[in-house]
Structures are given as structure tokens and as C-alpha cells.
Amino acid sequence: MNVKRPVTPEIIIGDQPSEEDLLECKYEGYAGVVNLRNDREPEQPLSTAAEGNKVRALGMEYLHYGVGGAPLADSGVAGVCDFIDRLTGAGGKVLVHCRKGGRAMALVLIQQARAHGWTAAEAFDKGRALGLQVDGQLKTMVENYLSGQG
Numbered sequence: 001m002n003v004k005r006p007v008t009p010e011i012i013i014g015d016q017p018s019e020e021d022l023l024e025c026k027y028e029g030y031a032g033v034v035n036l037r038n039d040r041e042p043e044q045p046l047s048t049a050a051e052g053n054k055v056r057a058l059g060m061e062y063l064h065y066g067v068g069g070a071p072l073a074d075s076g077v078a079g080v081c082d083f084i085d086r087l088t089g090a091g092g093k094v095l096v097h098c099r100k101g102g103r104a105m106a107l108v109l110i111q112q113a114r115a116h117g118w119t120a121a122e123a124f125d126k127g128r129a130l131g132l133q134v135d136g137q138l139k140t141m142v143e144n145y146l147s148g149q150g
Contacts, residue, residue, distance in 0.1 A: 003101040007112070007130050010088035013104040014097040018045055019054060026058040031092025034080055036103045038066035043099060061087065067103045072110075072145045081111045106138040113146055120146035 003015040016037070017025070025033065033055045039047050046054065048064045055062040063083045065076045080096075087094050096104040109132040113123040120143050127133065134142055 004095075005101075005131065007108055007132060008088070010091075010093050011084060011108055011111075012093060012095050013101050013108060014095055015100050016043060016045070017095070017097060022051075022054055022058060022060075025095055026060060029093055030060055030095055031087040031090070032061035032063065032083060032094045034083060034094060034096040034104075034107075035062070035064045036067045036080075036096065036098040036107060038068055041099055065107075067098065067107065072141060077107070077110055077145065080107050081114050084108075084111050085115060102134065102138055105132050106134045106142050108132060109134060109142055110145055118146075 004012060005014070006012050012030075014021075017033075022033070033051075035048055035051055037044060037048065048066070052062040052064060061083070063080065065080050067076075084094050084096070096108055098104045109123055109127045112118070112127065112130065112132070113120075116126070118126055123142065123146055124134075124139070
């Protein structure tokens with residue numbers, strides 16, 4: 001992975017991991033992996049199903065929620081947030097990744113806002129302090145979701 005940055009000691013954002021990166025995550029004590037990519041995106045060495053099989057074979061939990069141009073679905077975002085909260089609440093580390101890290105930042109920002117009860121306005125200020133700076137379409141996506149529009 002070119003990007004592997006902790007947001008908290010338990011939540012790490014990254015770009016697309018290779019099979020070797022996933023093995024490294026296991027040895028570093030990760031409990032789970034969240035993949036926010038859709039199948040057939042560029043620079044994707046494993047399909048979402050193959051990645052899930054690899055992660056589970058290594059003894060970690062896996063969640064796939066493809067984030068693209070459509071508005072975020074409440075059920076998908078809640079699933080990601082619940083997955084992160086459950087594993088980190090039990091003391092595990094979670095890798096949240098997409099192609100380059102932007103979507104991962106956006107979803108973790110929503111997770112942190114939800115976990116701490118931040119409003120949409122607070123989320124951007126408090127998120128910046130955690131290194132979760134989202135711009136453009138991702139900022140609009142987060143804003144719309146947190147303000148109930150999306």
C-alpha cells in the first residue's frame with residue numbers, strides 16, 4: 001500500500017492493498033478490513049469477492065460496501081460504521097480502504113461524526129484535526145449524508 005495512515009490507533013485508512021499487504025495486516029493485529037471499491041475499478045488486483053476470501057482465510061473479518069457516484073445508502077453506511085465500532089470496541093484494528101484513500105476518509109469521517117454525535121458542520125472541523133480532510137464531491141457526499149439528505 002502506498003497510503004496507510006492511522007486516524008485513531010484502531011482505525012487506519014489506506015489505498016488498495018495487495019495480498020502481501022493483507023498478510024502484513026494480519027501480522028500487525030488487524031481484526032478487519034473494509035473495502036469501499038466496486039469491482040472492475042482500475043488498479044484492482046483482486047475482485048471484491050477474492051479480497052474477502054483472502055481476508056477471511058487470514059482470520060480477519062471483511063466488509064464490502066462499494067461507494068461510487070450514487071448517494072450513500074443508510075444501510076450501507078450503518079453497516080460500515082457498525083463494523084468499525086464493533087471491532088474497535090473489542091480492541092481490534094480496522095483497515096478501511098478504497099483505490100487511493102479518499103472514499104475511506106469520507107466514510108471514516110461519517111463514522112467518527114456518528115460515534116461522537118457531531119453535526120455536519122462540526123464534522124469537517126473536528127475531522128480536519130484527525131487528518132480527515134475531504135473536498136469536492138466527497139465533501140458534498142459527507143455533508144448530504146450527515147445533514148440527512150442523502
